[in-house]
Amino acid sequence: xxxxxxxxxxxxxxxxxxxxxxxxxxxxxxxxxxxxxxxxxxxxxxxxxxxxxxxxxxxxxxxxxxxxxxxxxxxxxxxxxxxxxxxxxxxxxxxxxxxxxxxxxxxxxxxxxxxxxxxxxxxxxxxxxxxxxxxxxxxxxxxxxxxxxxxxxxxxxxxxxxxxxxxxxxxxxxxxxxxxxxxxxxxxxxxxxxxxxxxxxxxxxxxxxxxxxxxxxxxxxxxxxxxxxxxxxxxxxxxxxxxxxxxxxxxxxxxxxxxxxxxxxxxxxxxxxxxxxxxxxxxxxxxxxxxxxxxxxxxxxxxxxxxxxxxxxxxxxxxxxxxxxxxxxxxxxxxxxxxxxxxxxxxxxxxxxxxxxxxxxxxxxxxxxxxxxxxxxxxxxxxxxxxxxxxxxxxxxxxxxxxxxxxxxxxxxxxxxxxxxxxxxxxxxxxxxxxxxxxxxxxxxxxxxxxxxxxxxxxxxxxxxxxxxxxxxxxxxxxxxxxxxxxxxxxxxxxxxxxxxxxxxx
Amino acid sequence: xxxxxxxxxxxxxxxxxxxxxxxxxxxxxxxxxxxxxxxxxxxxxxxxxxxxxxxxxxxxxxxxxxxxxxxxxxxxxxxxxxxxxxxxxxxxxxxxxxxxxxxxxxxxxxxxxxxxxxxxxxxxxxxxxxxxxxxxxxxxxxxxxxxxxxxxxxxxxxxxxxxxxxxxxxxxxx
Numbered sequence: 001x002x003x004x005x006x007x008x009x010x011x012x013x014x015x016x017x018x019x020x021x022x023x024x025x026x027x028x029x030x031x032x033x034x035x036x037x038x039x040x041x042x043x044x045x046x047x048x049x050x051x052x053x054x055x056x057x058x059x060x061x062x063x064x065x066x067x068x069x070x071x072x073x074x075x076x077x078x079x080x081x082x083x084x085x086x087x088x089x090x091x092x093x094x095x096x097x098x099x100x101x102x103x104x105x106x107x108x109x110x111x112x113x114x115x116x117x118x119x120x121x122x123x124x125x126x127x128x129x130x131x132x133x134x135x136x137x138x139x140x141x142x143x144x145x146x147x148x149x150x151x152x153x154x155x156x157x158x159x160x161x162x163x164x165x166x167x168x169x170x171x172x173x174x175x176x177x178x179x180x181x182x183x184x185x186x187x188x189x190x191x192x193x194x195x196x197x198x199x200x201x202x203x204x205x206x207x208x209x210x211x212x213x214x215x216x217x218x219x220x221x222x223x224x225x226x227x228x229x230x231x232x233x234x235x236x237x238x239x240x241x242x243x244x245x246x247x248x249x250x251x252x253x254x255x256x257x258x259x260x261x262x263x264x265x266x267x268x269x270x271x272x273x274x275x276x277x278x279x280x281x282x283x284x285x286x287x288x289x290x291x292x293x294x295x296x297x298x299x300x301x302x303x304x305x306x307x308x309x310x311x312x313x314x315x316x317x318x319x320x321x322x323x324x325x326x327x328x329x330x331x332x333x334x335x336x337x338x339x340x341x342x343x344x345x346x347x348x349x350x351x352x353x354x355x356x357x358x359x360x361x362x363x364x365x366x367x368x369x370x371x372x373x374x375x376x377x378x379x380x381x382x383x384x385x386x387x388x389x390x391x392x393x394x395x396x397x398x399x400x401x402x403x404x405x406x407x408x409x410x411x412x413x414x415x416x417x418x419x420x421x422x423x424x425x426x427x428x429x430x431x432x433x434x435x436x437x438x439x440x441x442x443x444x445x446x447x448x449x450x451x452x453x454x455x456x457x458x459x460x461x462x463x464x465x466x467x468x469x470x471x472x473x474x475x476x477x478x479x480x481x482x483x484x485x486x487x488x489x490x491x492x493x494x495x496x497x498x499x500x501x502x503x504x505x506x
Numbered sequence: 507x508x509x510x511x512x513x514x515x516x517x518x519x520x521x522x523x524x525x526x527x528x529x530x531x532x533x534x535x536x537x538x539x540x541x542x543x544x545x546x547x548x549x550x551x552x553x554x555x556x557x558x559x560x561x562x563x564x565x566x567x568x569x570x571x572x573x574x575x576x577x578x579x580x581x582x583x584x585x586x587x588x589x590x591x592x593x594x595x596x597x598x599x600x601x602x603x604x605x606x607x608x609x610x611x612x613x614x615x616x617x618x619x620x621x622x623x624x625x626x627x628x629x630x631x632x633x634x635x636x637x638x639x640x641x642x643x644x645x646x647x648x649x650x651x652x653x654x655x656x657x658x659x660x661x662x663x664x665x666x667x668x669x670x671x672x673x674x675x676x677x678x679x680x
Contacts, residue, residue: 116603122639131603153608156587158555158565161605182604183559186638202634208563208659252566265507271573272520278570288661289563328507502561 002063003036014069017438018224020373022055022067030070031078033058038083043354043367045442046451046468047080047090049098051124055466056080057440057451065373067440067453072100079105086353086473097123097188110134112181112505123189141167141175149487153182160501164490171486176479180505187506191465196222196296196427199462203452204292206467207503212238212245213445214467214503215294217452220375221465222296222427224439225456231425234298235376236418240311241281241290241299242443243407243414247318248277249446250400250407253498257397258329260491261338269325273318280314283307298424308415315408326401339394343481343493347389353477356448356470358403359497361387362395369444381413391481393496427460445470447500469503520574524581524670525663551583551673554592554616558609558648559599559641563659564626568596570662583669589615594672598625600632600641601648613649621652623672625665630654 004021011023025033036042037058045057045065054077059065070077079102081088091102092111099121101108115134119126146167153161163179187206191199203218204211216238223229230238255270278288284307285293285300293300303311329335345355350363360367368385370378386402388395441452448470457463478497482490555568571578578584586592589612601609613622624645627633632643645651655668 114604116606117639118603119639126639133607153605154556154589154612158557158568158585160557160560160562160565161608182608183557183599183602184604184640185559185600185602185635186640187635189640190635190638205561205563205628205634205658208561209566211561211563252569265510268574269510271570272575275570275573275575289566289659291563291658324510328510332507500562502559 002060003033003042003058004060004063004066007033007066007068011068014438017067017440018227020057020065020067020440022069022438024053024069024071027070027078030056030068033068034078034080034083037080037087040352043351044080044084044086044473045354045449046453046466046472047087047094048453048466048468049094049100050455050464050466051098051100054094054100055453057453059373065440065442075100076103077101079103082106086476089476090468090472097121099124109136112184114181122186136179138165138179139175139177143169145169146174162501166487166490168487171488173482173485173487173490176482176490178475178479180475180501182505183502184505185502187467188465191462193457193461193463195461196456199465200295201292203465203467206506207469207500208289208291209249210245210445210447210450210469210500210503211289211291212241212294213443213450214452215292216242217441217443217445217450217467218454218465219294219296220441220443221439221452221454222456224441225437225454226296226427226439226460227437228297228425228427230298231422232419233302233421234423236414237299237303237423238294239377239381240303240411240414240418241285241293242445243410244277244281244284244311245290246407246446247404248274248281250404251277253495254325254329254397254400256498257339257393257492257495258335260495261335263332263335266325266328266335269321269328273321273325276317277314280310283310295424297427298422300424302423303418311411311415315411318404318408322404329397329401336394338489338492339397339496340392341390342393342489343485343496345391345477345481347391349477349480350391353473355473355477357444357446357474358396358399359448359470359474359477361385362389362399363391364389367449369442369449373442375441375443377414378410381410383410383413393492396496447471447498447503448474450503467503467506469500469506471499471501471504474499475504521577521580522575525576525666551594551669552586552592553583553594553596553669554586554589554612555596555598556609556612557598558605558629558645559602559635560626560628561599564598564629567659567662567665568598568625571665576662576666578666578669581666581670589613590617592616592620594621594623594669595649596623596625597645597649598629599645600628600635600638600643601645602641604640606642606648609648621672622649623653623655623668624651625655625660625668627656627658630656633658 096113118131149166251274255267258266347364451468
């Protein structure tokens with residue numbers, strides 16, 4: 001019997017959550033779940049707090065995902081991170097924002113709170129603070145020939161801010177430690193008490209490169225909470241946008257990874273393909289990144305015949321040009337020399353952390369949220385989720401290359417089978433039961449699975465929204481993948497992961 | 507690879523004409539830009555981009571300025587890795603409190619004369635993040651801003667227009 005069904009038998013279900021069940025457990029039940037996670041019999045989807053309870057979402061093979069909750073009236077709960085490290089940073093973030101503490105948390109340094117907000121525990125009591133900035137004790141690496149290289153938060157390229165602390169032995173990286181939180185914008189607090197339309201605009205700006213995926217995750221969660229569904233045509237249009245976003249990002253990444261291996265020719269050609277995808281998006285949906293195009297209840301804009309032609313044109317265009325670039329990637333020895341066997345991520349670790357997207361699938365994971373738990377229209381479409389098991393930069397490039405092909409096939413299928421009809425519904429028609437209503441969603445963004453949990457108040461405003469970027473579980477793995485590589489290969493490894501700073505820092 | 511390079515050499519360039527609708531205005535703008543940048547900056551305006559809390563949307567479009575369609579460098583504008591090499595700070599985001607000091611230090615590290623361009627609706631007034639405990643609420647809350655380029659995110663065309671306007675603005679100010 002799966003842990004989920006055992007929990008459902010044993011504990012009271014909080015009956016308002018859709019589409020996965022939520023059960024309220026006691027501390028013993030919580031510890032059992034932690035033991036299951038630590039034993040790798042289940043994968044952690046997310047861990048979050050709403051002020052009075054902590055919630056944990058997980059899935060097991062061949063079982064429906066589940067959310068479990070533990071009330072913590074005294075502001076403490078048994079630590080998950082103590083025996084299951086992927087939860088560590090989530091627990092540190094909960095302590096920063098809510099003052100709710102994981103007992104025996106092995107690392108109690110603040111994570112998102114740098115001591116600069118002017119307040120502490122902004123989601124509990126907003127205790128005033130001098131905002132003088134906290135010192136941060138980086139982990140040490142000992143031995144006489146070591147030296148440290150601090151990098152960031154302002155980086156040399158046009159990328160997001162974060163701090164990397166390298167300890168190196170000559171050219172070899174002995175330890176990398178990340179310090180993030182620089183772009184923390186207070187998303188959870190901003191979403192509290194606002195109408196879902198306003199919250200949707202914030203969700204769309206959690207991570208700009210995944211705006212479609214975030215809007216989709218948020219909208220699905222809100223629609224689930226309200227027990228409504230977007231019209232069929234909107235469901236298919238959403239998939240087209242999601243695949244277009246995946247294409248654009250994969251082109252950008254493939255080019256940028258090669259550029260970091262000092263091969264700008266690939267970058268120039270891939271950037272041109274990316275630009276064409278963005279222009280196609282603009283022509284079809286009225287925004288290059290398709291921001292705010294997916295909203296709770298449907299999509300903002302229907303696709304007309306001109307848009308269909310643009311999409312078909314893009315598919316042809318990519319099929320014509322992309323294979324030449326794949327050939328170039330494959331047959332350039334100097335490039336292969338940099339990407340093959342660089343930044344290897346071990347399969348066991350990828351599985352333990354539930355690494356999403358190309359990071360996980362390049363290290364033997366098969367998980368793709370479009371396949372499982374699956375959501376419309378993907379449950380009705382034929383596509384593959386490519387996997388590799390070498391776990392190096394090259395494997396992460398290849399996953400992207402193969403996903404480009406799959407996204408083109410998906411767009412074609414969507415165009416061919418999309419029904420006609422309305423593209424949005426009003427949300428006032430959603431049934432209300434007087435209780436707070438909750439919805440969850442897991443959506444496959446280009447980078448990996450994005451989790452959304454929404455609790456609506458009786459008046460339909462957002463009582464609480466938790467969004468978990470795939471980067472939460474990928475960032476720690478980057479620290480591991482770079483170990484033993486040379487410092488000069490860090491940009492290459494980093495780009496092959498392409499974790500989000502903004503999505504993580506919230 | 508040789509084949510690809512050869513095709514690129516023989517094919518017509520994908521780079522588009524500068525982003526102005528009116529051809530005459532276009533020519534005039536270009537001529538002015540040329541004269542002004544040549545005179546003031548030796549035809550080189552170096553830009554240091556700083557993400558001060560952006561969602562990364564603005565960065566994606568700033569990146570696009572370097573692709574063959576927009577080809578920023580033909581206007582004498584280029585991105586540099588260090589603020590010490592920069593004339594312009596191109597700042598995105600609502601300026602989070604956690605990034606404020608890093609932004610101020612970057613500004614101080616940039617030699618005079620320097621200009622600050624705030625990009626995006628967040629950089630203008632904090633955008634959807636305005637009012638948060640974690641944000642200062644726009645670049646001008648922290649640095650003197652010479653030019654705002656609005657948009658969420660602004661398109662590469664809007665960014666180009668803004669940067670071209672900046673060259674004129676900076677010339678007029680001095």
